[in-house]
Amino acid sequence: xxxxxxxxxxxxxxxxxxxxxxxxxxxxxxxxxxxxxxxxxxxxxxxxxxxxxxxxxxxxxxxxxxxxxxxxxxxxxxxxxxxxxxxxxxxxxxxxxxxxxxxxxxxxxxxxxxxxxxxxxxxxxxxxxxxxxxxxxxxxxxxxxxxxxxxxxxxxxxxxxxxxxxxxxxxxxxxxxxxxxxxxxxxxxxxxxxxxxxxx
DNA sequence: TGCCAGGCCCTCTTTAGGGCCTT
Numbered sequence: 001x002x003x004x005x006x007x008x009x010x011x012x013x014x015x016x017x018x019x020x021x022x023x024x025x026x027x028x029x030x031x032x033x034x035x036x037x038x039x040x041x042x043x044x045x046x047x048x049x050x051x052x053x054x055x056x057x058x059x060x061x062x063x064x065x066x067x068x069x070x071x072x073x074x075x076x077x078x079x080x081x082x083x084x085x086x087x088x089x090x091x092x093x094x095x096x097x098x099x100x101x102x103x104x105x106x107x108x109x110x111x112x113x114x115x116x117x118x119x120x121x122x123x124x125x126x127x128x129x130x131x132x133x134x135x136x137x138x139x140x141x142x143x144x145x146x147x148x149x150x151x152x153x154x155x156x157x158x159x160x161x162x163x164x165x166x167x168x169x170x171x172x173x174x175x176x177x178x179x180x181x182x183x184x185x186x187x188x189x190x191x192x193x194x195x196x197x198x199x200x
Numbered sequence: 201t202g203c204c205a206g207g208c209c210c211t212c213t214t215t216a217g218g219g220c221c222t223t
Contacts, residue, residue, distance in 0.1 A: 011223050015205040020223075053223060092207055093222035117221060118208075131221065148223080190209070
Protein backbone atom coordinates (compact mmCIF):
# COMPACT_ATOMS: atom_id res chain seq x y z
CA UNK A 1 0.00 0.00 0.00
CA UNK A 2 1.30 3.43 -0.91
CA UNK A 3 2.35 5.86 1.77
CA UNK A 4 -0.06 8.61 2.86
CA UNK A 5 0.76 11.77 4.83
CA UNK A 6 -1.76 12.64 7.54
CA UNK A 7 -1.41 16.32 8.43
CA UNK A 8 -2.81 18.67 11.05
CA UNK A 9 -2.33 22.41 11.57
CA UNK A 10 -2.94 24.53 14.64
CA UNK A 11 -3.51 28.16 13.68
CA UNK A 12 -4.48 31.58 15.00
CA UNK A 13 -7.97 31.32 13.48
CA UNK A 14 -10.06 29.95 10.66
CA UNK A 15 -9.08 31.90 7.59
CA UNK A 16 -5.67 32.58 6.02
CA UNK A 17 -7.50 35.04 3.75
CA UNK A 18 -8.19 37.16 6.84
CA UNK A 19 -4.62 37.07 8.10
CA UNK A 20 -4.67 33.93 10.21
CA UNK A 21 -1.40 31.98 10.33
CA UNK A 22 -0.26 28.51 11.30
CA UNK A 23 1.28 28.05 14.77
CA UNK A 24 2.04 24.31 14.70
CA UNK A 25 2.12 21.51 12.12
CA UNK A 26 2.41 17.76 12.44
CA UNK A 27 2.57 15.02 9.81
CA UNK A 28 2.34 11.27 10.28
CA UNK A 29 3.43 9.11 7.34
CA UNK A 30 1.37 5.91 7.33
CA UNK A 31 1.89 2.63 5.49
CA UNK A 32 -0.63 -0.20 5.79
CA UNK A 33 -2.40 1.81 8.47
CA UNK A 34 0.70 2.05 10.63
CA UNK A 35 2.72 5.19 11.38
CA UNK A 36 6.23 4.90 9.99
CA UNK A 37 7.66 8.45 10.28
CA UNK A 38 6.60 11.63 12.05
CA UNK A 39 7.23 15.39 11.80
CA UNK A 40 6.10 18.01 14.32
CA UNK A 41 7.06 21.61 14.97
CA UNK A 42 5.69 24.78 16.47
CA UNK A 43 6.22 27.67 14.06
CA UNK A 44 6.74 31.38 14.59
CA UNK A 45 4.82 33.50 12.09
CA UNK A 46 5.30 36.67 14.12
CA UNK A 47 1.61 37.16 14.82
CA UNK A 48 -0.44 37.32 18.02
CA UNK A 49 -2.46 34.27 19.04
CA UNK A 50 -5.91 35.35 20.31
CA UNK A 51 -6.63 34.40 23.90
CA UNK A 52 -9.50 32.08 23.01
CA UNK A 53 -7.22 30.16 20.62
CA UNK A 54 -4.50 29.89 23.28
CA UNK A 55 -7.13 28.43 25.60
CA UNK A 56 -8.31 26.01 22.93
CA UNK A 57 -4.91 24.67 21.86
CA UNK A 58 -2.66 25.38 24.83
CA UNK A 59 -0.23 27.03 22.40
CA UNK A 60 0.85 30.39 23.82
CA UNK A 61 2.59 33.42 22.35
CA UNK A 62 5.68 32.58 24.44
CA UNK A 63 5.81 29.04 23.03
CA UNK A 64 5.62 30.27 19.45
CA UNK A 65 8.14 33.08 20.09
CA UNK A 66 10.73 30.42 20.96
CA UNK A 67 9.89 28.32 17.87
CA UNK A 68 11.64 28.30 14.48
CA UNK A 69 10.47 30.74 11.82
CA UNK A 70 7.34 29.65 9.94
CA UNK A 71 9.24 29.85 6.65
CA UNK A 72 11.92 27.42 7.84
CA UNK A 73 9.32 25.00 9.21
CA UNK A 74 7.30 25.07 5.98
CA UNK A 75 10.37 24.30 3.86
CA UNK A 76 11.23 21.45 6.21
CA UNK A 77 7.74 19.93 6.41
CA UNK A 78 7.26 20.32 2.65
CA UNK A 79 10.49 18.36 2.10
CA UNK A 80 9.27 15.77 4.62
CA UNK A 81 5.91 15.31 2.87
CA UNK A 82 7.49 15.02 -0.60
CA UNK A 83 4.81 13.94 -3.10
CA UNK A 84 2.92 11.69 -0.71
CA UNK A 85 -0.85 12.15 -0.99
CA UNK A 86 -2.27 14.11 1.96
CA UNK A 87 -5.07 13.37 4.39
CA UNK A 88 -6.59 15.69 7.00
CA UNK A 89 -9.73 15.90 9.14
CA UNK A 90 -11.89 18.55 7.50
CA UNK A 91 -9.21 18.79 4.83
CA UNK A 92 -10.57 21.99 3.30
CA UNK A 93 -9.27 23.80 6.38
CA UNK A 94 -5.77 22.28 6.41
CA UNK A 95 -5.51 22.59 2.63
CA UNK A 96 -6.13 26.34 2.82
CA UNK A 97 -3.36 26.80 5.38
CA UNK A 98 -0.99 24.37 3.61
CA UNK A 99 -1.43 26.28 0.34
CA UNK A 100 -1.18 29.71 1.99
CA UNK A 101 1.91 28.92 4.07
CA UNK A 102 3.61 27.19 1.12
CA UNK A 103 2.93 30.21 -1.08
CA UNK A 104 4.82 32.37 1.43
CA UNK A 105 7.94 30.27 0.76
CA UNK A 106 7.32 30.26 -2.99
CA UNK A 107 6.25 26.63 -3.14
CA UNK A 108 3.15 24.90 -4.50
CA UNK A 109 1.19 21.88 -3.37
CA UNK A 110 1.89 18.85 -5.56
CA UNK A 111 -0.77 16.39 -4.38
CA UNK A 112 -4.42 16.03 -3.54
CA UNK A 113 -6.01 15.99 -0.09
CA UNK A 114 -8.38 13.30 1.11
CA UNK A 115 -10.70 14.29 3.97
CA UNK A 116 -11.24 11.90 6.87
CA UNK A 117 -14.35 13.86 7.91
CA UNK A 118 -16.07 13.49 4.51
CA UNK A 119 -15.03 9.82 4.47
CA UNK A 120 -16.37 9.29 8.00
CA UNK A 121 -19.74 10.81 7.06
CA UNK A 122 -20.05 8.01 4.50
CA UNK A 123 -18.31 5.08 6.22
CA UNK A 124 -19.58 5.90 9.76
CA UNK A 125 -22.94 7.58 9.03
CA UNK A 126 -24.37 6.62 12.42
CA UNK A 127 -21.64 8.21 14.53
CA UNK A 128 -23.25 10.80 16.84
CA UNK A 129 -20.86 13.46 15.55
CA UNK A 130 -18.10 13.65 12.95
CA UNK A 131 -15.77 15.78 15.05
CA UNK A 132 -12.38 14.09 15.33
CA UNK A 133 -12.62 13.63 19.10
CA UNK A 134 -16.17 12.29 18.94
CA UNK A 135 -15.25 9.83 16.19
CA UNK A 136 -12.27 8.67 18.24
CA UNK A 137 -14.58 7.92 21.17
CA UNK A 138 -17.17 6.29 18.90
CA UNK A 139 -14.52 3.98 17.39
CA UNK A 140 -12.85 3.44 20.79
CA UNK A 141 -9.47 4.55 19.45
CA UNK A 142 -6.63 4.80 21.97
CA UNK A 143 -5.70 8.26 23.27
CA UNK A 144 -2.90 10.09 21.46
CA UNK A 145 -2.47 13.12 23.73
CA UNK A 146 -4.06 16.52 24.13
CA UNK A 147 -6.76 17.27 21.57
CA UNK A 148 -6.11 20.41 19.51
CA UNK A 149 -2.37 19.83 19.45
CA UNK A 150 -1.07 19.01 15.99
CA UNK A 151 0.78 15.79 16.81
CA UNK A 152 -2.06 14.26 18.82
CA UNK A 153 -4.69 15.21 16.24
CA UNK A 154 -2.63 13.95 13.28
CA UNK A 155 -2.04 10.65 15.10
CA UNK A 156 -5.75 10.38 15.87
CA UNK A 157 -6.73 11.12 12.27
CA UNK A 158 -4.27 8.42 11.17
CA UNK A 159 -5.87 5.96 13.60
CA UNK A 160 -9.34 6.90 12.37
CA UNK A 161 -8.27 6.32 8.77
CA UNK A 162 -6.87 2.90 9.68
CA UNK A 163 -10.12 2.05 11.48
CA UNK A 164 -12.22 3.03 8.46
CA UNK A 165 -9.83 1.15 6.16
CA UNK A 166 -10.49 -2.07 8.09
CA UNK A 167 -14.26 -1.52 7.87
CA UNK A 168 -14.14 -1.01 4.09
CA UNK A 169 -11.83 -3.98 3.63
CA UNK A 170 -14.19 -6.14 5.68
CA UNK A 171 -17.51 -4.93 4.27
CA UNK A 172 -16.55 -4.59 0.60
CA UNK A 173 -13.65 -7.05 0.40
CA UNK A 174 -11.38 -4.44 -1.11
CA UNK A 175 -7.80 -5.37 -0.28
CA UNK A 176 -6.00 -2.21 -1.35
CA UNK A 177 -7.76 0.76 0.24
CA UNK A 178 -5.50 3.53 -1.04
CA UNK A 179 -5.67 7.32 -1.36
CA UNK A 180 -7.40 7.13 -4.74
CA UNK A 181 -10.16 5.01 -3.23
CA UNK A 182 -10.60 7.48 -0.36
CA UNK A 183 -10.90 10.32 -2.86
CA UNK A 184 -13.55 8.29 -4.67
CA UNK A 185 -15.38 7.64 -1.39
CA UNK A 186 -15.47 11.33 -0.44
CA UNK A 187 -17.00 12.17 -3.82
CA UNK A 188 -19.66 9.48 -3.35
CA UNK A 189 -23.10 10.82 -2.43
CA UNK A 190 -23.91 10.27 1.25
CA UNK A 191 -25.85 7.01 1.56
CA UNK A 192 -24.62 5.62 -1.77
CA UNK A 193 -21.38 4.01 -0.54
CA UNK A 194 -22.64 0.46 -1.02
CA UNK A 195 -23.65 0.98 -4.64
CA UNK A 196 -20.39 2.73 -5.49
CA UNK A 197 -18.00 0.30 -3.78
CA UNK A 198 -19.84 -2.94 -4.47
CA UNK A 199 -18.28 -3.25 -7.93
CA UNK A 200 -14.95 -1.61 -7.11
C1' DT B 201 -17.68 40.32 23.94
C1' DG B 202 -18.83 38.17 19.83
C1' DC B 203 -17.89 37.50 15.45
C1' DC B 204 -15.06 36.50 11.31
C1' DA B 205 -14.29 31.65 6.25
C1' DG B 206 -15.52 28.12 3.25
C1' DG B 207 -17.42 23.82 1.71
C1' DC B 208 -20.50 20.01 2.53
C1' DC B 209 -25.09 18.47 3.32
C1' DC B 210 -29.87 18.35 4.80
C1' DT B 211 -34.51 20.21 4.37
C1' DC B 212 -39.80 23.17 5.79
C1' DT B 213 -34.80 23.05 -1.25
C1' DT B 214 -33.03 24.28 -6.13
C1' DT B 215 -34.80 32.19 -7.21
C1' DA B 216 -32.51 29.42 0.34
C1' DG B 217 -31.23 28.89 4.89
C1' DG B 218 -28.82 26.89 8.50
C1' DG B 219 -26.02 23.20 11.01
C1' DC B 220 -21.68 20.87 10.93
C1' DC B 221 -16.59 20.82 10.91
C1' DT B 222 -11.75 22.95 11.16
C1' DT B 223 -8.78 27.01 14.77
